[in-house]
Amino acid sequence: MFRHVARTVLTLAVLSTAVACGSGDDGSGGITLRIGATSPTGTPAGSLGWGDKEGILAEQLKDAGVDKIEYSFFQSGSDVASALFAGAVDVAAVGDNPALRARSKDPKVVLLALDSINSDVWLVGAKGGPTDIEGLVGKAVTAPHGTVRDRSARQLIDAAGLNGRIEVRDVPTPESIAGLSSGEIAATAVSGASAIELQHKVFPLIDSLSRHGLGYTGTNIALTTFTDRHPGFADAWRRAVTAVNRDIQDNFDAYATWVAQTDGTEVEFVTESTRPDEFNTEPFPPRGVDQLQAAYEFLQADGSLQSPFDVREWAGATQ
Structure with a gap:
């Protein structure tokens, strides 16, 4: 993408x-x-x-x-x-x-x-980084602006009661995944098989829409x-x-x-x-x-x- x-x-x-x-x-x-x-x-x-x-x-x-x-x-x-x-x-x-x-x-x-x-959309974290959404406080997560992934990231932050405490930055998905691998990005919103593939590569799945009854x-x-x-x-x-x-x-x-x-x-x-x-x-x-x-x-x-x-x-x- x-x-x-x-x-x-x-x-x-x-x-x-x-x-x-x-x-x-x-x-x-x-x-x-x-x-x-x-x-x-x-x-x-x-x-x-x-x-x-x-x-x-x-x-x-x-x-x-x-x-x-x-x-x-x-x-x-x-x-x-x-x-x-x-x-x-x-x-x-x-x-x-x-x-x-x-x-x-x-x-x-x-x-x-x-x-x-x-x-579903998953919030995927960097290797060795936070494994729960509270651990992202003061950090930034990424998603392309105006997309389902962007809204999903903000919905998950809202569901955790952390509005204003985690920034959502506008970054395209390929750059976001590269940033996860380098540790430059704390977490990004990913959908589809890409999220599961990242999980199998030991990137933590921090949260998802389905965990909150959303989709x-x-x-x-x-x-x-x-x-x-x-x-x-x-x-x-x-x-x-x-x-x-x-x-x-x-x-x-x-x-x-x-x-x-x-x-x-x-x-x-x-x-x-x-x-x-x-x-x-x-x-x-x-x-x-x-x-x-x-x-x-x-x-x-x-x-x-x-x-x-x-x-x-x-x-x-x-x-």
């Missing part, structure tokens, strides 16, 4: 290319759907990648007139949301943090579906300017997401093996960090909406959102 300059150059390059291409009729009468997502490998990852690999997305979206899917990849969910507002992508597959920020900025942001729930959701958002032009798309997308997730649940071992291969990690790290119940088979499961609401309340309380809105109403939208 580049240094700030490299990330900016990559984002601008993808934006300019995607905007130039545009969306809509691809010349055959069908829709070319442009999907934006984060990906450290430059290929479709996670459930989106599985749906692409297995042909489930393409098959399920045919009824909405989609006959071609193009992907643009970015280094953060905030970059993906920016691409959505810029008209460079039609659908943004992002974490709940950038989705909530986007909706607070513009009511035209539609929540198409939640594509995952119950996902984060994956969201898919679009703008009403797109959904109004394609009135059957939102329902087709929801059917596609749930079909992909159902297939992952039915073939979880194969999915975990594929993730390990594409991410260059071990299957055991994937299975330790990912559970089948993260892949919801309805577009707005109650537990996922609760997690989205909890994220909203935290961001609203700390002033991260531009304007208030009703999360549950947003999640029940049928645009």
Whole structure:
């Protein structure tokens, strides 16, 4: 998951290319759907990648007139949301943090579906450093600003009653992990198999969202300017997401093996960090909406959102 300059150059390059291409009729009468997502490998990852690999997305979206899917990849969910507002992508597959920020900025942001729930983030410490969150008082933890990992780090500090006593610094994940190894960083927020891999390398897992009954959701958002032009798309997308997730649940071992291969990690790290119940088979499961609401309340309380809105109403939208 580049240094700030490299990330900016990559984002601008993808934006300019995607905007130039545009969306809509691809010349055959069908829709070319442009999907934006984060990906450290430059290929479709996670459930989106599985749906692409297995042909489930393409098959399920045919009824909405989609006959071609193009992907643009970015280094953060905030970059993906920016691409959505810029008209460079039609659908943004992002974490709940950038989705909530986007909706607070513009009511035209539609929540198409939640594509995952119950996902965890771990606070990983440096070797030989603190093993509990109290040991981080007076130190700094790191996470890329505006991401789920950033919010999770602050949520964990809040849950420990240590607000104002532990600083959260904006540092990209690769630099953070390098800093852990050198001892220059006390702790960083990490998600997925990377956290478990670090644990196996004897980096302490100091805390996690799941220990506090918390989690984060994956969201898919679009703008009403797109959904109004394609009135059957939102329902087709929801059917596609749930079909992909159902297939992952039915073939979880194969999915975990594929993730390990594409991410260059071990299957055991994937299975330790990912559970089948993260892949919801309805577009707005109650537990996922609760997690989205909890994220909203935290961001609203700390002033991260531009304007208030009703999360549950947003999640029940049928645009």
